[in-house]
Every structure is written in structure tokens, then in C-alpha cells.
Amino acid sequence: MKRLIITSVTRDWPFVILFFIGILLILLLATKPVIADTLTEEPGPVDPELQRERGAYLARAGNCMGCHTAKGSPPFAGGRRLSTSFGIFVTPNITPDKRTGIGDWDEDDFWQALHEGKSRDGRLLYPAFPYTEYTKVTRQDADAIFAYLRSLQPISQLNPPSDIHFPYDFRPLLYIWRALYFKEGVYEPDRSKDEEWNRGAYLVQGLGHCNACHTSRNLLGASRDETLTGGQIMGANWYAPSLTSRLEAGSHDWSIEEIAELLATGISKSAVLSGPMGTVTRQSLQYLSQQDIRAMAVYLKSLAKNETSGMSTINTQIAPEDLRMYLQKGGKLYERHCQDCHGASGEGVANIYPALAGNRNVTMSSPLNTIRIVLNGGYPPATTGNPRPYGMPPFQQIFRDGEIAQIVSYIRNAWGNRGSLVTPIDVDRSKGDSH
Incomplete structure (x- = not known):
């Protein structure tokens, strides 16, 4: 964070x-x-x-x-x-x-x-x-x-x-x-909330400094708000998703237990942490007490909104027949290289290989994280609760940028997913600092 x-x-x-x-x-x-x-x-x-x-x-x-x-x-x-x-x-x-x-x-x-x-x-x-x-x-x-x-x-x-x-x-x-x-000030408890909620707010807003990553910035580098609405991470070519929007990483429809499991172990039945957030769990969150992890989960769940609209849609000037061909090529590459782990219908394997169908990391407006994972591969964090995580191999040595763009475009629009297309230029821009 x-x-x-x-x-x-x-x-x-x-x-x-x-x-x-x-x-x-x-x-x-x-x-x-x-x-x-x-x-x-x-x-x-x-x-x-x-x-x-x-x-x-x-x-x-x-x-x-x-x-x-x-x-x-x-x-x-x-x-x-x-x-x-x-x-x-x-x-x-x-x-x-x-x-x-x-x-x-x-x-x-x-x-x-x-x-x-x-x-x-x-x-x-x-x-x-x-x-x-x-x-x-x-x-x-x-x-x-x-x-x-x-x-x-x-x-x-x-x-x-x-x-x-x-x-x-x-x-x-x-x-x-x-x-x-900048405004100085020790955290002031919200008297309308219980002790657990306030403990979670104190950890998220203060020591956890989650807003340092999960926010957008203005031209002078200042946070546009303090509500964890998502933004690109300093010094790392990764996007920290919104923790309030259910279209990204909001947890409105998750249980407290599943949010806590993801924070503490880096993996749950619905999500897998990777990139900088995986590092935060490995270095920090897995060592917190169950009470503190639960308090953070309670607070984060309370922030999440229950949007029912705003899902990404295909936004392209490609002619329909060319669009079909573009996605078909991505589908063939997926079948050859990805299907064995993630399933023919993108269903994945619970707590091992993440599902891609309905995966918000795949469908959110920024495709950056998905592109980087395909490029570089990686593992969820090794934690006490998940000591031997299953990993994904890197594909940047196998695929050209255009092929990676086709695969990511396919998984963003297969099995009911709906997302904008990815271009070779998007892939090229996604390369760089991987910390």
C-alpha cells in the first residue's frame, strides 16, 4: 500500500x-x-x-x-x-x-x-x-x-x-x-461507529497508508481525495484499483471473512493478490493479528459502493468483421497457452488458479495489471496461510506485443466479460518498472 x-x-x-x-x-x-x-x-x-x-x-x-x-x-x-x-x-x-x-x-x-x-x-x-x-x-x-x-x-x-x-x-x-x-491531525474516532470499525479505519488511514497508492493524483502529486478511489502507483508501473467501486476492488458483496483472508494470505476464492499489493501482504499484512485484519476488513467493506452500472464496454473503431478476427486470434492463443490452468470457460481453480470470467481485475477500465501479469508472470505472496502459492510463467519471451494484446483483449471480452480492447501500444507502455 x-x-x-x-x-x-x-x-x-x-x-x-x-x-x-x-x-x-x-x-x-x-x-x-x-x-x-x-x-x-x-x-x-x-x-x-x-x-x-x-x-x-x-x-x-x-x-x-x-x-x-x-x-x-x-x-x-x-x-x-x-x-x-x-x-x-x-x-x-x-x-x-x-x-x-x-x-x-x-x-x-x-x-x-x-x-x-x-x-x-x-x-x-x-x-x-x-x-x-x-x-x-x-x-x-x-x-x-x-x-x-x-x-x-x-x-x-x-x-x-x-x-x-x-x-x-x-x-x-x-x-x-x-x-x-496537508492537514496535521491524529485520527479522530467516529463516535457513530463501533470500536472495531474505528480500529480498521485507523490502520487503513494511518499506519497502513493505503491512500498513498489507492488514489489518483493531481499535477502537483496531491491526492484528489481520501476515499481510496484508485490510481497508478508511484515508482511502479501498476494500477492500484479503487477499494470503493465494485467494478474494481470494492468489497460490498464480499463477506468480512473473505476480505480478511485475502489481506492476510494473498488469496481467496474470488481473488489473488499480485504485484506491489502482494508484496505488502508478504512483508506486512500477514503478520497482523486476526483482530486487526478483521477490523481492516470491516472498515473496507463499509466503504464499498454497490454500483449497478458503469461496466466497461468495447470502445474501438475496428470494423465488426475485423473485431471478430482480432478476438478469435486471442481465443486461439488462450486455448493453446492459458486454458489448461484457467479453464475453457475462464473458471479457474479455486485458491490455485484465479478465475478470469467475472474477474474485476481483468475487466476494470485500466488493463495495465492484466497486461503486466501476462508479460511478467509471477506468484501470489508466500504467506503462512498460503506457503506454497501456484505461479504463472512469463510470456513476454514467447509472444509479440500484438499477440499479448490479442490475448488480453480476448479474456476481457469472453465468458460475459466486457472491456475495452488492448493494442500493441498499450502493451509496450505497460513495460518498465515491475516493483
Whole structure:
């Protein structure tokens, strides 16, 4: 569940810079700083060992290691590169090394980073670090996470600086961004809901920072809303589907138990997780308690809408006779290479090979994820509940782009499915970063 997606901006940069500087001056002169929410409850005595254990659990829930660990490097030592249209952000070392990590930080410094989006020295942090969501984390939980991080083995790893494009590397512009799009504040329980729903909302909105991926972004990289309506993931050529729409990944007609099973194991009778979401389940969600997973499921189910219209339709200028031929070619390729696992009618095998008939990942408006799975293959996450998942082989070494387009077009329009056609250009655009 991760971070910002910033689209390319083609504008007259001198005008943009002057515009930003003008707004900055106005804001600095005319606005008051946002006052952070404070907790009204005074924490009682804390057992250090229990606090560290609690912090380890919460760090898992927030998937801190997922971002702050580069491939082949020690956990939490940073160095992972996050590619965006703003530039490349390099995650910092958060082990307690005094020279290259957070060994000189205290609890207040860590709270300031999570809650206010500011570094120890007061510098504004870029929202590639999802403090826009982490601000909802309570002080007690922030202190527990910090206690856990301080208990780790210090790793001396000096990571390279981020490479941010001009003019975004002009850090004072963040004052404008924050004034427009950032609101500090610990999660406030909804008194009309029960404790379980509120626990799920706290995890999804805060520690889980689900909206960092499952949202669309404007030209400045800010979330268009906070309702998990879907969007392309920063640094990964994948689409995070809407968690509210039943035409994508909304769970209105699912049971709480099935939603919880999918989150914890990566597979259920109706769906299989893959790509970045599969990684989140492998690294984070499978380790959460049954109570917390269920609470998240309760909250997500409550958000889902029960749309009855808006299904994708074939949108093409291809003549009917050519369209039939296009889909027939895809059908023949499917029969030869896909049918043995996914079935002649796209029925799949429950908890092994996902069904394609009625599969919302196949029929949703963006075909990106389906194309990438056909190109690259892959496995659901290996979890305690599904330790030996069945995988799918990659086909990009076997098929040309046109053939992959025909197969994906076929499965998007067979067995009652209804989706737009996929072209070789769509396939080519889907290649790239696979993280």
C-alpha cells in the first residue's frame, strides 16, 4: 500500500516559478501555521520491553522495512530508490547509527517527522514519505515504533542524496504544497461507529497508508481525495484499483471473512493478490493479528459502493468483421497457452488458479495489471496461510506485443466479460518498472 504518483508537467517553467514564488510570499505573510492536534490522554508508565515489542508490530503494520530497505542491503538501512516524475527519492537509513541513521534522534524528533512531516533539523520532508497519512498515528504508537527502531543493530550505511528535478528541488515550495494539501491531525474516532470499525479505519488511514497508492493524483502529486478511489502507483508501473467501486476492488458483496483472508494470505476464492499489493501482504499484512485484519476488513467493506452500472464496454473503431478476427486470434492463443490452468470457460481453480470470467481485475477500465501479469508472470505472496502459492510463467519471451494484446483483449471480452480492447501500444507502455 505505498506513495505519490506525479504526472509529467509540460508548462512554461519561468512562469510557474514566478507564480509559485508569488504564492509563497503571500502565504508566508498572510497565513498562520497549522497547529498540531494533541492527545488529551496522559500515557501511563511504559514497560520498555513491551513497548519495543509493540513497536515491532506497528512497524510491520506500517511496512516501514518495505521502503527503508534496498535490495541486497540490511533491513531499515535505507537506500531504496523511488522513481517519480518529480525525480528520484532515496529512502534514508533509520537504524540507530549516529552518523548515517537516526542515532541522534529522540522521541520528539521522530514524532515531528511522522506527525508534522519535518526532519530533526526542522526541514520540510517531501511527501514521498507518506506523512500525509502517518500524521494520523497516535503519539503512543509513534513512541513505540521509535523504541523498536532504537533497539535495532546500528548499520553504518551512507545513502546517496535524492535526485529531485528542478524546480521541485527548491524546498521552500513545500510550504505552498503543505498549505494547500496537508492537514496535521491524529485520527479522530467516529463516535457513530463501533470500536472495531474505528480500529480498521485507523490502520487503513494511518499506519497502513493505503491512500498513498489507492488514489489518483493531481499535477502537483496531491491526492484528489481520501476515499481510496484508485490510481497508478508511484515508482511502479501498476494500477492500484479503487477499494470503493465494485467494478474494481470494492468489497460490498464480499463477506468480512473473505476480505480478511485475502489481506492476510494473498488469496481467496474470488481473488489473488499480485504485484506491489502482494508484496505488502508478504512483508506486512500477514503478520497482523486476526483482530486487526478483521477490523481492516470491516472498515473496507463499509466503504464499498454497490454500483449497478458503469461496466466497461468495447470502445474501438475496428470494423465488426475485423473485431471478430482480432478476438478469435486471442481465443486461439488462450486455448493453446492459458486454458489448461484457467479453464475453457475462464473458471479457474479455486485458491490455485484465479478465475478470469467475472474477474474485476481483468475487466476494470485500466488493463495495465492484466497486461503486466501476462508479460511478467509471477506468484501470489508466500504467506503462512498460503506457503506454497501456484505461479504463472512469463510470456513476454514467447509472444509479440500484438499477440499479448490479442490475448488480453480476448479474456476481457469472453465468458460475459466486457472491456475495452488492448493494442500493441498499450502493451509496450505497460513495460518498465515491475516493483
